[in-house]
Amino acid sequence: MTPNATPNPVLVHALRGTAVESQHRGAVAVVDADGALHTALGDVQRPIFPRSAVKVLQALPLVESGAAERYGLTDEELALACASHGGEARHADTAAAMLAKAGVDVSALECGAHWPYFDGAIKALAAAGQQPTALNNNCSGKHAGFVCLGCLMAEAQDRRAFLTGYVKPGHPVMREVTAALQATTSYELSRASVGVDGCSIPTFAVPLQNLGLAFARVGTGVGLRPGHARAALRLRQAVANAPYMVAGAGRFDSRVMQRLGQRVFCKVGAEGVYCAALPELGLGVALKMDDGNNARAAEVVMAAMIERLLPLSDADAVFMRGFSDAALVNWNGIEVGRLQAGPALR
Amino acid sequence: MTPNATPNPVLVHALRGTAVESQHRGAVAVVDADGALHTALGDVQRPIFPRSAVKVLQALPLVESGAAERYGLTDEELALACASHGGEARHADTAAAMLAKAGVDVSALECGAHWPYFDGAIKALAAAGQQPTALNNNCSGKHAGFVCLGCLMAEAQDRRAFLTGYVKPGHPVMREVTAALQATTSYELSRASVGVDGCSIPTFAVPLQNLGLAFARVGTGVGLRPGHARAALRLRQAVANAPYMVAGAGRFDSRVMQRLGQRVFCKVGAEGVYCAALPELGLGVALKMDDGNNARAAEVVMAAMIERLLPLSDADAVFMRGFSDAALVNWNGIEVGRLQAGPALR
Numbered sequence: 249m250t251p252n253a254t255p256n257p258v259l260v261h262a263l264r265g266t267a268v269e270s271q272h273r274g275a276v277a278v279v280d281a282d283g284a285l286h287t288a289l290g291d292v293q294r295p296i297f298p299r300s301a302v303k304v305l306q307a308l309p310l311v312e313s314g315a316a317e318r319y320g321l322t323d324e325e326l327a328l329a330c331a332s333h334g335g336e337a338r339h340a341d342t343a344a345a346m347l348a349k350a351g352v353d354v355s356a357l358e359c360g361a362h363w364p365y366f367d368g369a370i371k372a373l374a375a376a377g378q379q380p381t382a383l384n385n386n387c388s389g390k391h392a393g394f395v396c397l398g399c400l401m402a403e404a405q406d407r408r409a410f411l412t413g414y415v416k417p418g419h420p421v422m423r424e425v426t427a428a429l430q431a432t433t434s435y436e437l438s439r440a441s442v443g444v445d446g447c448s449i450p451t452f453a454v455p456l457q458n459l460g461l462a463f464a465r466v467g468t469g470v471g472l473r474p475g476h477a478r479a480a481l482r483l484r485q486a487v488a489n490a491p492y493m494v495a496g497a498g499r500f501d502s503r504v505m506q507r508l509g510q511r512v513f514c515k516v517g518a519e520g521v522y523c524a525a526l527p528e529l530g531l532g533v534a535l536k537m538d539d540g541n542n543a544r545a546a547e548v549v550m551a552a553m554i555e556r557l558l559p560l561s562d563a564d565a566v567f568m569r570g571f572s573d574a575a576l577v578n579w580n581g582i583e584v585g586r587l588q589a590g591p592a593l594r
Numbered sequence: 595m596t597p598n599a600t601p602n603p604v605l606v607h608a609l610r611g612t613a614v615e616s617q618h619r620g621a622v623a624v625v626d627a628d629g630a631l632h633t634a635l636g637d638v639q640r641p642i643f644p645r646s647a648v649k650v651l652q653a654l655p656l657v658e659s660g661a662a663e664r665y666g667l668t669d670e671e672l673a674l675a676c677a678s679h680g681g682e683a684r685h686a687d688t689a690a691a692m693l694a695k696a697g698v699d700v701s702a703l704e705c706g707a708h709w710p711y712f713d714g715a716i717k718a719l720a721a722a723g724q725q726p727t728a729l730n731n732n733c734s735g736k737h738a739g740f741v742c743l744g745c746l747m748a749e750a751q752d753r754r755a756f757l758t759g760y761v762k763p764g765h766p767v768m769r770e771v772t773a774a775l776q777a778t779t780s781y782e783l784s785r786a787s788v789g790v791d792g793c794s795i796p797t798f799a800v801p802l803q804n805l806g807l808a809f810a811r812v813g814t815g816v817g818l819r820p821g822h823a824r825a826a827l828r829l830r831q832a833v834a835n836a837p838y839m840v841a842g843a844g845r846f847d848s849r850v851m852q853r854l855g856q857r858v859f860c861k862v863g864a865e866g867v868y869c870a871a872l873p874e875l876g877l878g879v880a881l882k883m884d885d886g887n888n889a890r891a892a893e894v895v896m897a898a899m900i901e902r903l904l905p906l907s908d909a910d911a912v913f914m915r916g917f918s919d920a921a922l923v924n925w926n927g928i929e930v931g932r933l934q935a936g937p938a939l940r
Contacts, residue, residue: 255601262886264643265789267789269642269643269865270865270866270885270886271884273601273885296615297610359925359926360926361925363713367709367716370716370720371717374716374718374720385925443615446930447924447926448924448925448926448928451610453613519616537616538616539617539619539885540615541885545885578790578793579794580704580794581706582790582794584789584790
């Protein structure tokens with residue numbers, strides 16, 4: 249896994265006044281459920297770490313195994329299993345509820361603690377004189393899902409002993425999760441580059457074309473085994489019903505899915521990755537910004553791709569344009585520039 | 595001011611495990627006080643917005659005019675006039691003291707209010723149930739310096755009436771500030787692209803080569819008019835004596851100048867800009883990352899340039915290497931990758 253020989257195209261411009269102050273390069277693959285490339289910008293064959301963009305793929309075993317049903321997980325809880333959330337009280341409480349349903353608590357989580365991503369949640373904790381716990385970790389729902397899966401797999405064994413080390417590649421829970429990633433991407437992970445993610449689970453490098461394929465499959469069920477197809481549908485419905493859980497206040501994924509419902513399933517990943525399923529078109533989208541920028545690069549590109557691909561009402565198009573051509577305002581509220589999807593995307 | 599036709603080189607790699615996960619492109623100019631290029635990486639002729647990297651140039655009139663002397667500004671206060679600070683109580687209190695010395699208060703500031711850059715300062719304000727004021731704005735010291743200059747220039751006029759609109763290009767204060775930028779960079783600003791900065795003052799697009807020249811001049815006094823040369827020396831001494839004021843807890847500029855003293859004067863600017871003077875070498879350094887990333891791109895490049903140019907003791911070299919080849923750790927404290935200056939810089 250080496251850097252590109254040929255630079256990827258510029259996809260986003262940050263303008264100050266009318267001048268291009270900064271720019272973001274990246275690659276985008278749009279793929280159908282048979283694996284055919286609908287659109288390719290930049291190098292879509294180079295493996296990249298998808299990070300949290302594939303949480304829905306990693307949550308398939310939670311549903312397929314029957315664990316979600318056994319523990320009576322709600323839409324909110326299943327959406328949180330697919331989430332990179334803002335660490336708000338609502339998110340933390342929902343993760344705690346998932347663990348309680350499986351008969352364990354926060355001490356089972358191996359994701360680590362960090363201050364919430366959402367500013368308001370940081371201030372609320374600080375104002376209450378509290379410190380964050382693993383429940384505030386943006387991945388706590390995914391991990392709570394892993395723990396629920398592990399509790400089911402433990403069967404008659406001691407649950408806590410069985411769960412220990414569930415983040416490691418060789419643990420039975422992580423083997424199930426990795427198998428789901430391989431099955432949906434059709435990419436042989438045994439020879440992939442592997443890194444350790446922020447929450448300590450393995451992250452495997454997969455080409456954008458394969459990630460796009462996996463999301464086309466998640467959106468349509470085509471090419472998935474029946475258990476994965478049912479689980480994918482269940483998770484998409486859960487997220488569409490509880491989009492606040494998948495991200496949170498002011499966040500792109502929550503705002504877009506609150507607006508567009510099941511027409512889009514989209515999910516951010518660290519280091520400038522985004523994946524999406526567009527079920528009515530039978531397409532998956534996967535993108536990675538070279539510089540790893542999420543908030544002002546990957547989101548802008550994903551918004552522009554949704555506008556470009558999906559037939560939208562005028563009002564929905566204006567809504568999406570608010571992300572793909574956004575005013576940059578300074579501390580006095582003066583518009584000083586714009587963040588814009590570049591010509592390559594229009 | 596258009597994007598580069600030829601991509602700038604990759605200067606920083608973000609590794610996950612041993613794989614390059616993300617990368618940052620940019621350009622660097624190293625220039626002597628006669629304007630000769632010592633080193634050029636990428637396009638150093640394209641004008642870029644220097645943003646806060648030129649605060650020391652913008653503070654020259656504060657000293658040259660006699661305002662700093664008239665109001666008895668201390669090293670801490672002069673360093674704050676050159677700062678993008680973390681908005682800590684120490685910084686806010688120092689800005690308030692500058693204003694008080696000139697007989698005005700926070701209501702004179704036109705920079706706007708924002709939550710502090712430093713996490714600890716955010717939590718401290720939230721825990722105290724307080725909101726930030728313009729004193730917490732990272733530019734409050736620069737603006738307090740503008741206000742002090744304006745109070746001197748107002749002479750017999752009503753100070754507050756004279757100060758109103760000091761952030762506008764046509765105000766007598768901003769005309770002095772702009773003239774200092776033009777004189778030190780030897781770049782004709784009347785035909786430059788101009789934007790509005792985060793704190794509402796104009797920012798003029800200047801090529802990296804001219805910015806490097808200005809910092810070579812600031813470090814040596816060569817090529818500056820006597821008043822600017824004396825002011826530059828005074829400001830460099832102030833920052834070397836009070837480096838905490840120029841940035842704050844954990845920040846690159848404070849840490850590097852606490853360690854290296856007057857051997858380096860360095861200053862970050864928004865959108866991936868860095869400028870530095872290396873007085874003993876007679877050189878100025880100016881760089882801009884294409885993607886606008888500061889914390890993990892511009893800082894890494896500046897650290898690598900200091901290592902490359904300045905003769906360092908083994909201990910100082912190890913210290914700088916901590917910025918140019920830094921471990922990336924996850925929420926469990928596990929090293930998951932490295933942030934490294936790329937081969938083009940070594």
